[in-house]
Amino acid sequence: MxxxxxxxxxxxxxxxxxxxxxxxxxxxxxxxxxxxxxxxxxxxxxxxxxxxxxxxxxxxxxxxxxxxxxxxxxxxxxxxxxxxxxxxxxxxxxxxxxxxxxxxxxxxxxxxxxxxxxxxxxxxxxxxxxxxxxxxxxxAISLILATDAGAAFFFLVGVLLRTEREQRERITGLLREVEAGRDAERAAAAAAERGRMAREMHDVLAHTLSGLSLHLEGSRLLARNTGADPRVGETLEQASALARAGLSEARRAVRALREDQVPGPELLDSLVEQHRLASTGRISFTTLGVPAALPADAALAVYRTAQEALSNVRKHAPGAGVDVQLEWQPAGVRLTISNTGSAQAPHAGTPNRGTAQAPDGGFGLTGMAERARLAGGEVQADPQGAGFRVRLVLPLPVPQGADAPPAGQED
Incomplete structure (x- = not known):
């Protein structure tokens, strides 16, 4: 010990x-x-x-x-x-x-x-x-007694100071134990809530997506066997692939809620591949710098930001080209997703910096910003020409005793 x-x-x-x-x-x-x-x-x-x-x-x-x-x-x-x-x-x-x-x-x-x-x-x-x-x-006995009495008095003062210090340390220790107990209670409550949410997602969403995937696969085989238009088969194949990808995402979410495994930057390749299957536009993915370990909340923020940004491209700019760049810097990691825009869905109404409601009525960009703030970083979402750019900046963990550079410092 x-x-x-x-x-x-x-x-x-x-x-x-x-x-x-x-x-x-x-x-x-x-x-x-x-x-x-x-x-x-x-x-x-x-x-x-x-x-x-x-x-x-x-x-x-x-x-x-x-x-x-x-x-x-x-x-x-x-x-x-x-x-x-x-x-x-x-x-x-x-x-x-x-x-x-x-x-x-x-x-x-x-x-x-x-x-x-x-x-x-x-x-x-x-x-x-x-x-x-x-x-x-x-x-003179009085002189000796005075010396002894003075020494005894100062000794008792020292004893009182030591006792007061020990009592203060005991109180500090008790307060620390009480706070640790409260933290444990909050962690247990959070774990219970995550478990409940994981069960709900598994019982509802995962089962629904699994059934959808089976029906789409059956529809694809039926279309092929009945001589339907080949484009129907291709569309059903893409829909089936998306359903399978959604099922995988649901399972990852369940594992994350149960703290089994949290998706992070290492799975960006799979997101890019899913986008390539679901979209007719080109997509590129580049990584710069030396990868570093990220805390669980930061790793999940990188993954969810890329996932939401690519989903927004498919919904609001179908067919647009997308560039995904993950840059590892000494101070942090920067993820940039930019697209070339689409005539089918202009971006004039897209919110800035993730602070307003997304065009489809949801709060995807707000969720990105909240995840980034919880991980100590920030998200910027701005129009870029005819397209749109989402940038996530997160700080890397700072070794103990080192000074932390600014999270969003540009080169």
């Missing part, structure tokens, strides 16, 4: 951590400044040398201990022990030294792991200072 990655700190927690670190660094700076400006000061020999070395040791250990809150427990113990040794050296060099450094150790001991070892080191530092206070002739 792999270790769980720590969740990113919330803004409130980051702010609290920041002021706590700044306060600790300020206290460490006061310790060094007090040692330098005190009665002993810093010197190259004698108590001044011990005072300088102890202050340096304390500062060198305190800075990483305060700044890094995810060090290994053994490293934390070593740094805390070095800080305690520095406090003892400061006290030994100058019996009049204040106990700010000791209070800093007591306050931060509960905030780092391990929980038992660091408080034990802090307690040892307090006992060492008490011994030095007694050995230096300062036998």
């Amino acid at each position: 792999t270790a769980a990655t720590a969740p990113p700190a919330s803004p409130a927690r980051a702010s609290a951590r920041q002021w706590l670190i700044l306060l600790g660094l300020a206290m460490a700076g006061l310790v060094v400044a007090g040692a330098a400006l005190g009665a002993v000061g810093f010197a190259a020999a004698g108590p001044g040398l011990l005072n300088a070395a102890s202050a340096a040791l304390f500062a060198v250990a305190a800075v990483p201990y305060l700044l890094k809150d995810r060090l290994a427990p053994a490293v934390n113990v070593a740094l805390m022990a070095a800080m305690a040794l520095g406090v003892a050296g400061l006290r030994a060099a100058n019996p009049q030294a204040d106990v700010t450094a000791l209070f800093l150790i007591a306050a931060f001991a509960p905030l780092r792991p391990p929980r038992l070892a660091l408080p034990a080191v802090a307690l040892l530092a307090v006992c060492t200072v008490n011994v030095l206070q007694l050995g230096s002739g300062q036998t």
Whole structure:
């Protein structure tokens, strides 16, 4: 089992951590400044040398201990022990030294792991200072009690800060679990609805198309056996092929709803072939660039956009030539379907950019635009000369840590 990655700190927690670190660094700076400006000061020999070395040791250990809150427990113990040794050296060099450094150790001991070892080191530092206070002739019990009381107070402050942080983390974890539960409920409801829709499509549409395909095939054979006009047989053959293609599409839709398999750019060849069978106009299909993996919603948007655009050509511009181009770019994928127009069905009333109702009263272009938006892209549908052009632009998935280029950036 792999270790769980720590969740990113919330803004409130980051702010609290920041002021706590700044306060600790300020206290460490006061310790060094007090040692330098005190009665002993810093010197190259004698108590001044011990005072300088102890202050340096304390500062060198305190800075990483305060700044890094995810060090290994053994490293934390070593740094805390070095800080305690520095406090003892400061006290030994100058019996009049204040106990700010000791209070800093007591306050931060509960905030780092391990929980038992660091408080034990802090307690040892307090006992060492008490011994030095007694050995230096300062036998006033009130001074020792005041030192111990101050260390205990700062230690309790650290415990309270740790408890508050742990409670906040528990609340954050509970909220995350509640949100995950809600997401699971929504996913289950969506899966149930997709299953219901898949069953309806299978029981109604797929069965109807299957029956239609059988009847058309029977009609084609009947026309051939009775010596009917060959054009009737050709028309019935095309209708039968379209029925079979529609049945395949219905089955693909059922699989997509059940999340078995989602059609994508790899099936554009089949759409082009279906159009070639159903239309008398020419059609070309070109692919540029290096194909890349697309999320399921983006892959389905590419397929459905091409399917709807080719269907619109057959309905509103029968016999028009069609050019289909799939271009893979570093920032995304671009699908362009353009036609040369048809005198039978002018495009003057065709909507722009998929925002209005399609000429046949449906909402095909609106569906294209909605699919594109859900996948993070956009659809443009505009007249082009006597014909019409539909262009879909979708972004490619961005690797973690990389900057995402604009989805619709042109070369």
